[in-house]
Amino acid sequence: ETGVTQTPRHLVMGMTNKKSLKCEQHLGHNAMYWYKQSAKKPLELMFVYNFKEQTENNSVPSRFSPECPNSSHLFLHLHTLQPEDSALYLCASMSGGTDTQYFGPGTRLTVL
Amino acid sequence: GNSVTQMEGPVTLSEEAFLTINCTYTATGYPSLFWYVQYPGEGLQLLLKATKADDKGSNKGFEATYRKETTSFHLEKGSVQVSDSAVYFCALIGAGGTSYGKLTFGQGTILTVHP
Numbered sequence: 766e767t768g769v770t771q772t773p774r775h776l777v778m779g780m781t782n783k784k785s786l787k788c789e790q791h792l793g794h795n796a797m798y799w800y801k802q803s804a805k806k807p808l809e810l811m812f813v814y815n816f817k818e819q820t821e822n823n824s825v826p827s828r829f830s831p832e833c834p835n836s837s838h839l840f841l842h843l844h845t846l847q848p849e850d851s852a853l854y855l856c857a858s859m860s861g862g863t864d865t866q867y868f869g870p871g872t873r874l875t876v877l
Numbered sequence: 878g879n880s881v882t883q884m885e886g887p888v889t890l891s892e893e894a895f896l897t898i899n900c901t902y903t904a905t906g907y908p909s910l911f912w913y914v915q916y917p918g919e920g921l922q923l924l925l926k927a928t929k930a931d932d933k934g935s936n937k938g939f940e941a942t943y944r945k946e947t948t949s950f951h952l953e954k955g956s957v958q959v960s961d962s963a964v965y966f967c968a969l970i971g972a973g974g975t976s977y978g979k980l981t982f983g984q985g986t987i988l989t990v991h992p
Contacts (some may be wrong), residue, residue, distance in 0.1 A: 769920070771988050796978055808921075808982040810965070821979060855920055864909045864928070864970050866980060868920035870949075 767868035768792065771856050777875045778846065786841040786872045788856030795861050797839040799831060802853040802871070812838060815861075846876045879904040879971045890990050896954040898986045900941075900967035903948065908969040910934075910943055910950040911980070915964040924952075924965070948987035957990045965989070 775822045778784050790797065799811040813821035814833040828850075830842040839856055854874050857866040884899040902908065902909045915922040925934030930945035939954045950967060967983040 771920075798978070805984070807984045808980075810970065810979060813979065857921075864978065865911075865923050866978060868913075868922070870918070872921045 769856060771854075771865050771869035771872050773872060774870065775873045775875075777877065778843070779877050780848070781840070781845075783844040785843065786854055786856075788839040788841075788865070790837055790839075790856075790858040790869075791865060792858055793860065794858035794867070795828055795836050795845075796859045797833060797836070798859070798866065799839065799841055800855040800857065801856055807851055808855070812841075843874075844858040846874075848872075848876050850874065851876045866868060878936055879908065879969060881967050881969055881981055883965075883967050883986050885984075885986070887987035887989060890957055890988070891989055892959055892992050893956045895989075896952070896957045896961075897932040898952040898965055898967075898988070900952065900983060901948050901952045902967075902969050904969055904981075905943075906971065908922065908971050910941070911968045911970075912941055912950070912952050913966040913968060913982075914938070914977070915966065915985075917963070920964065934958050957988075959990045962988055962990045968976035 776864045796815045801809045810829045812826045817833045832840040855870045855871045856869040859866045880903045886988040888975035893959050911926045912924040914924045927934040933942045941952045964985045965983045968980045
């Protein structure tokens with residue numbers, strides 16, 4: 766499998782649940798990103814990891830907790846979410862020295 | 878901070894019509910500029926990019942020219958197809974700064990092409 770993959774593709778959860786989103790890239794990139802895409806709003810950068818180190822937290826609420834165990838994998842742990850957190854969550858990766866990000870297909874999250 | 882403004886959609890065209898989607902930006906220095914496309918049910922794909930003033934990015938019949946004097950990067954295609962129906966995002970990466978590869982996106986423009 767090539768490119769950037771995300772699982773699950775769809776997720777429905779209650780406000781008291783704990784779930785995790787997974788992103789995996791097979792491109793040998795060293796930087797990985799989480800974005801949130803809500804209806805009628807621009808894509809919002811959430812987190813940036815470079816060589817497994819978090820370099821950006823764009824004022825994201827603590828109910829979203831990222832984890833990057835290695836340069837190929839990125840997780841987003843979710844707990845006690847709110848209905849307004851329902852959105853498409855996109856993962857991307859990029860290679861150092863370049864400026865092109867490669868996106869996964871996203872996880873469509875619905876919080877009830 | 879950096880910002881990107883796109884023309885509001887949705888845009889509806891007939892096949893073979895000419896397409897323009899306007900994009901202007903605000904940034905310090907000389908950012909790199911991008912157009913990404915999102916087909917239904919998929920993530921974003923890079924369509925084209927330009928990294929310095931007067932550069933023209935092109936791909937699949939789409940073109941955009943980096944205009945520093947008007948801070949614009951308008952997307953054009955001479956003859957659209959039904960398969961071009963998608964959401965188009967203008968974006969930039971600022972020059973320098975503290976965050977690695979931080980993309981700033983416009984709000985996206987929905988394009989629908991009818992046969």
